[in-house]
Amino acid sequence: MTVQFIEPDRADPRLAVERRYTMLVGGRSVAAASGRTIRRESPVHPGLVVGEFPDASAEDVERAILAARRAFDEGPWPRLSGKERAAYLYKISQAIRDHAEELALIESLEVGKTLAGARSEMNNCADLWQFAAGLVRGLEGSTHNALSEHALGLVLREPIGVVGVVTPWNYPLVIASERLPWALGAGCTIVLKPSEFTSGSSLRLGELARDAGLPDGVVNVVSGYGNPAGQILAEHPATDMVAFTGSQRVGRQIGAFAAPTIKRVGLELGGKGPVVVFADADLEAAANQVSRSIFSNQGQTCIAGSRLIVERRVAHEFVQRLEGLANRVTVGDPLNPDTKVGAFINPVQLGKVESYVRAGREAGARIVVGGERIGTNGGLFYQPTIFTDVRPDMSIVRDEIFGPVLAVQQFDTREEAIGIANDTIYGLSAVVWSLNIDNALQTIRGIRASRCGINGQEGAAEMPIGGYKQSGQGRELGHRGFDEYSEFKNIHINMAPSRAWL
Ligand code: NAD
Numbered sequence: 001m002t003v004q005f006i007e008p009d010r011a012d013p014r015l016a017v018e019r020r021y022t023m024l025v026g027g028r029s030v031a032a033a034s035g036r037t038i039r040r041e042s043p044v045h046p047g048l049v050v051g052e053f054p055d056a057s058a059e060d061v062e063r064a065i066l067a068a069r070r071a072f073d074e075g076p077w078p079r080l081s082g083k084e085r086a087a088y089l090y091k092i093s094q095a096i097r098d099h100a101e102e103l104a105l106i107e108s109l110e111v112g113k114t115l116a117g118a119r120s121e122m123n124n125c126a127d128l129w130q131f132a133a134g135l136v137r138g139l140e141g142s143t144h145n146a147l148s149e150h151a152l153g154l155v156l157r158e159p160i161g162v163v164g165v166v167t168p169w170n171y172p173l174v175i176a177s178e179r180l181p182w183a184l185g186a187g188c189t190i191v192l193k194p195s196e197f198t199s200g201s202s203l204r205l206g207e208l209a210r211d212a213g214l215p216d217g218v219v220n221v222v223s224g225y226g227n228p229a230g231q232i233l234a235e236h237p238a239t240d241m242v243a244f245t246g247s248q249r250v251g252r253q254i255g256a257f258a259a260p261t262i263k264r265v266g267l268e269l270g271g272k273g274p275v276v277v278f279a280d281a282d283l284e285a286a287a288n289q290v291s292r293s294i295f296s297n298q299g300q301t302c303i304a305g306s307r308l309i310v311e312r313r314v315a316h317e318f319v320q321r322l323e324g325l326a327n328r329v330t331v332g333d334p335l336n337p338d339t340k341v342g343a344f345i346n347p348v349q350l351g352k353v354e355s356y357v358r359a360g361r362e363a364g365a366r367i368v369v370g371g372e373r374i375g376t377n378g379g380l381f382y383q384p385t386i387f388t389d390v391r392p393d394m395s396i397v398r399d400e401i402f403g404p405v406l407a408v409q410q411f412d413t414r415e416e417a418i419g420i421a422n423d424t425i426y427g428l429s430a431v432v433w434s435l436n437i438d439n440a441l442q443t444i445r446g447i448r449a450s451r452c453g454i455n456g457q458e459g460a461a462e463m464p465i466g467g468y469k470q471s472g473q474g475r476e477l478g479h480r481g482f483d484e485y486s487e488f489k490n491i492h493i494n495m496a497p498s499r500a501w502l
Contacts, residue, residue: 003329003370003374004329004330006338007375008044008045008335010377015042021053024207024219024221032055033060037052043345044109046377053196056193061191061224061233067220077184078159083137089129089132089181089184090133092181092205093133096126097123103125107172110169110201111342114334114341131461139186139482141157148496150495151496157186160186161241165244170300179266180205184218189218191221192206193229196225203221235257235258243474247270265473268472271426272307272398272400273426273430273431273449276432277290277310277318278311278436279314280435281434283314285455289456294405297342300344300345305429306400319388326385326386329341342381343380353402353403356399360390365387365389365407367385368388370382370384370386429450430444430452431453432455450464450465464481
């Protein structure tokens with residue numbers, strides 16, 4: 001059996017629409033001052049432009065930063081009541097729902113992800129805004145009534161200020177929606193810079209926020225390359241925080257750019273997620289979820305379960321199940337409802353995956369399934385790929401490949417499984433499959449990662465996300481997500497009769 005390919009349909013009328021975007025700066029739609037643009041070529045249909053974004057210079061971004069600064073220092077936003085801010089967030093949530101089909105199509109065309117997947121992501125985005133809106137009115141500080149008989153302490157929560165948000169290309173609007181509602185809800189103003197490959201949905205989000213009546217300058221959206229557009233958000237003295245989601249390589253640079261101005265840095269970086277499967281697991285359900293986790297979105301997911309750690313006595317059977325599923329995955333046209341896996345973001349990313357697979361082969365690992373490009377039209381497609389016979393020192397086990405490539409390791413005892421799972425610089429996600437709940441809990445407790453699952457891998461706006469180890473710093477979502485964008489001020493109120501010092 002071979003992986004099935006669904007030929008992309010170049011005659012689809014949705015491809016014929018020209019999509020040109022503008023940036024949102026200080027409430028106005030603007031092009032780059034230079035007039036330069038970035039033309040996004042489809043990863044599915046070579047040569048077809050699916051979006052054109054302004055190519056912002058450092059000066060363009062500085063204008064956006066200063067607009068956000070003014071909106072924070074002089075505008076109404078940080079001074080609005082929680083009730084008023086929440087009302088705006090609800091409106092934006094509704095606007096995302098109303099425009100879900102348009103936004104999903106933009107992301108499918110630019111990212112190469114399936115339209116079906118993008119639709120459910122837009123639902124998730126609207127839910128994130130709605131959830132955060134619900135919490136805004138409950139944001140509180142604390143009081144200290146036991147400092148002494150003559151003192152009272154207040155701890156006030158205040159917004160940190162202007163936040164530069166830099167996002168990657170794999171889930172553009174989801175990641176923006178994991179940050180913006182919490183930062184806005186806390187009272188901050190924003191400059192959002194999406195990836196140069198996938199700026200369309202974020203630029204549209206800016207317009208939706210403006211149309212929802214958000215005061216000018218509260219949300220600004222600029223498009224452009226990492227250098228200079230992203231970099232200046234980290235460097236500029238007028239931003240109080242930079243919230244970055246992306247690769248470890250750039251995350252390290254962001255920390256260095258931000259250091260001279262000692263601003264707060266939020267980092268959500270890469271992962272190499274372990275999935276531990278015990279012999280007593282529901283193997284059918286586990287195999288299905290392991291496949292979804294590593295193969296969907298072409299494996300370009302930070303929390304993809306890319307290291308399968310399976311109990312030796314069921315390893316052979318389990319890998320056979322995975323092989324069967326991998327052969328049933330339909331790869332190809334992202335707009336076709338039967339497609340499960342679309343295209344890679346760009347040739348560089350696909351080339352990176354190919355070189356990892358080559359390195360795995362050369363190091364002696366065995367390919368059970370996949371390991372080749374797929375398709376005939378020059379689109380960026382790759383087969384779901386599974387490696388066995390791997391060693392812990394191989395690059396396919398150690399590095400974040402960001403492709404549909406699963407490395408299978410085996411264990412005999414729980415301690416061994418935990419040791420293998422923790423043998424990584426990353427700590428973003430982990431999943432354990434076992435029907436023995438004590439065993440599952442003890443295993444997950446031993447693994448140093450943040451977004452964890454037992455017998456499944458789902459997310460929820462209610463629970464915080466972020467990275468252990470070199471997967472990042474800071475926490476998003478849940479009620480803790482607001483702390484990321486808050487300062488805490490303590491006020492010591494002295495009620496004692498005054499005493500002379502001298
Ligand atoms: P990337 O680091 O190449 O780019 C991310 C963003 O940073 C883009 O907007 C880019 O323009 C910008 N950028 C690039 N160079 C910059 C610079 N010098 N200064 C400032 N900004 C710069 O990442 P990517 O390839 O877009 O995304 C893939 C990576 O993102 C993977 O490592 C993945 O694991 C990670 N990711 C993490 C999460 C998470 O929640 N932890 C979520 C999604 C993706």
